[in-house]
Amino acid sequence: MSKSAIVTNSLSKKFGNFTAVDQISFDVKEGEIFGFLGPNGAGKSTTIRMLCTLSRPSGGSATIAGFDIVRQDSEVRKHIGLVSEKMIMYNELTARENLKLFGRLYDIPKDELNRRIDEILSLVHMEKWADKQIGTYSTGMKQRINVIRAMVNKPNILFLDEPTLGLDPQSTSEIREVIRKINVENRTTMILTTHMMVEADLLCNRIGIIDHGKIVALDTPANLKKMASGTDVAIHEFDIPNLNNAMISAIKAVGGVSSIVQESETRIKVRSGGDSFDSILDTVRKCGGKVKEVKSLEPTLEDVFLRITGREVRDSVSDTVKINHQGGPRHGPMGGGGGSKRGR
Amino acid sequence: MGASSIIRHSAWICWKDLTEFSRSKLRLVMLILMPLFMMVMVGFIFPSGGSISDQPVAISMQDVEQSVTNPLTGNTTTYWMGDTFVTQLEAINNETGMMTLSTSPGFDDIKAQIQDGKLSGGIIIPGNFTSDILAGRQGAITVITDQSNPQVSQMMQAVLSKTIEAMGTYFARMNVNRTYGVDFNSTVAVIQPYSVQFQGIMPGEPNYFQFVAPGIIGMTVMMSLMTGLPHAISYEKDIGTLDGMLVAPINRLSIILGKVLAQTARGLIQAAIVITLAILLFGVTIQGNILLVVGIILLSVFSFVGLGILITSFTEKEETATMVMMTLMFPMMFLSGVFFPIQQMPWYMQDVAHALPLTYATTALRKVMVLGAGISSIWIEATVLFAFGVVFLAIAVPMFKKAMSR
Ligand SMILES: Nc1ncnc2c1ncn2[C@@H]1O[C@H](COP(=O)(O)OP(=O)(O)OP(=O)(O)O)[C@@H](O)[C@H]1O
Ligand SMILES: [Mg+2]
DSSP: OOOEEEEEEEEEEEETTEEEEEEEEEEEETTOEEEEEOOTTSSHHHHHHHHTTSSOOSEEEEEETTEETTTTHHHHHHHEEEEOSSOOOOTTSBHHHHHHHHHHHTTOOHHHHHHHHHHHHHHTTOGGGTTSBGGGSOHHHHHHHHHHHTTTTOOSEEEEESTTTTOOHHHHHHHHHHHHHHHHHHOOEEEEEESOHHHHHHHOSEEEEEETTEEEEEEOHHHHHHHHHTTTEEEEEEEOTTOOHHHHHHHHHSTTEEEEEEOSSSEEEEEEEGGGHHHHHHHHHHTTOOOOEEEEEOOOHHHHHHHHHHHHTTOOTTEEEEOOOOSSTTSOTTOSSOOOOOOO | OOHHHHHHHHHHHHHHHHHHHHHOHHHHHHHHHHHHHHHHHHHHHSOOGGGOOOEEEEEEEOOOOEEEEOTTTOOEEEEOHHHHHHHHHHHHHHHHOOEEEEEOSOHHHHHHHHHTTSOSEEEEEOTTHHHHHHTTSOOOOEEEEOTTOHHHHHHHHHHHHHHHHHHHHHHHHHHHHHHHOOOGGGHHHHHOSOOOOOOOSSSSOOOHHHHHHHHHHHHHHHHHHHTHHHHHHHHHHHHTTHHHHHSSSSOHHHHHHHHHHHHHHHHHHHHHHHHHHHHHHHOOOOOSOHHHHHHHHHHHHHHHHHHHHHHHHHOSSHHHHHHHHHHHHHHHHHHTTSSSOGGGSOHHHHHHHTTOHHHHHHHHHHHHHHHOOOHHHHHHHHHHHHHHHHHHHHHHHHHHHHHHOO
């Protein structure tokens, strides 16, 4: 790829003694969708806020479109758009009025702005609703307007902080579609944060995994997955109707098992060295377990995360990470939907 | 980024705020209800003289007639001073309507009735009233008052002293008439060669609303800037929309200026509502030039803006902003002569009052609205308000820029 749209150099942010972002360095190429993947409190939003000139870094530096985020902040602002965690919209105003307000703050001439507004409204198929107050919209509709609002000034670089948080599956896929479309049609560089593996996998060219303020892995989704699977690692999902804690502990003790995730009452996902599969089955039988089904799984980004943070953060090879099971097994160990955090 | 773009951007932010405001029914209703409540409330809790009426007062008449025979002429005259007193009292009370008079057998009955809340006070005319006076001693009337209601006792004192004065005058006139043969109708000039008449410099009865309306206008304007402004900003900070303006390539001053314009508009609308209500419902008249009133209101806005911005920049969260505002506003409200004249306060409190911009706004508004003063009479207040504005803005603007630049 070509030039870098975003370059960060040991960028840090401290709140008092607490380090929220710890010397992170990465590049985002022009036209790329870069994913920031991490659990709650990892420092994703803090990083985005620093890059958007909303929060002053405590250390390090960064440039956006070649401009320094501290010294040339007003230049930076001309090139960016922000879809924040909280919706940036006024409920008493209509969609068109909201877009008009922000367009005017970017000094877009009236006629051009009107054309632009129609264009982005049609991008999300919201023309019919344009003159209704935002307060009357559903969350999904609000978020569509919230996303295009950040596009009103045709930014080269778009920041999206958890753009699908709190949306239902249909709205989620619509928003993802819009994001992809914006990226393809305008070659807009994007940084997107998420705690959902699927989302990062589906949308991003490259992913930075961030945990406790540090980037712990950074690569393309494919490479990250390769890294998780390795040669001698297998991931199996067991369905054991009479699963119990004693059984889990026994499996944990089997040589070669690196982690167990209990996904539901009866299902566990076991990562292990290539030749431990037989021993695991034996152990389950010895404990009186009846195996109803075994699936061999492709490694997902979730496994990448588990492998990286599970080892480094929890510092234990066979630690059971209990997850809050929601949706399919791909909805990673970092928790499910995360609830609705969006205001308004 | 020149001044013109700051103004352009702030105009759009102001447009946004006012549009939001005009579409919120609750806020529109509050816009009218707040000043109305304020006026009605202060009207009731600070009663003017005229508001005391029909207080039940009992008279216990124990005095009896005395006949006196003139030893020289042999004529017998009958005196009943107690009755004369009551006649005078009734005459005065008919004019003012303050009391509803009844009769009572004596002290114990009056006391019991006051305790029951049936009476506000009682008057006892003792049995030896007439004879004492005739014998050259002073007649003693006992007034019993409800100590839990100081206003009523004050009123009764005033009415009684007026009655006694009237009675004294009456007897004096009789004596002058008899002794010197002066025509009874001309006797007043002999006894009271001069009289005092009270007259305000403006026509019309003085009324409490007249006094309080300018104060409430000043207070309303102060509130919309001191509470409205920090609230408007910290609210947007809390819900996250402020970030939308902060990532836009606009000067930070546009944000605060836009909010100030919107709050000023709101304050002016509210002031207009207060004035309208005061005129239509409470019989207030504006003696001076209405344009001068508007001018003072704008100047007051200017003097409060800096303070509002200062609070805004000091406060991170909406709650803190509200708390700081309340702490500042209450003393300002009560010490600035909105509800009662600062001249009635002890000197050290007056000093405090003179350090508050609202005092000058209220004084200037009152001078123009009540006394019909012109610019020449309020230039001191105007200058002080302007100075307050300049000083606070000089402190607040850099503070705000600093607070906004993370
Ligand atoms: N203004 C602040 N003052 C103090 N601490 C803060 C502040 N903002 C964030 N933090 C802390 O910094 C850490 C990182 O927060 P951040 O919001 O960046 O996390 P995140 O990765 O966006 O998580 P989430 O998924 O919850 O949005 C958290 O522990 C948070 O408590
Ligand atoms: Mg976040």
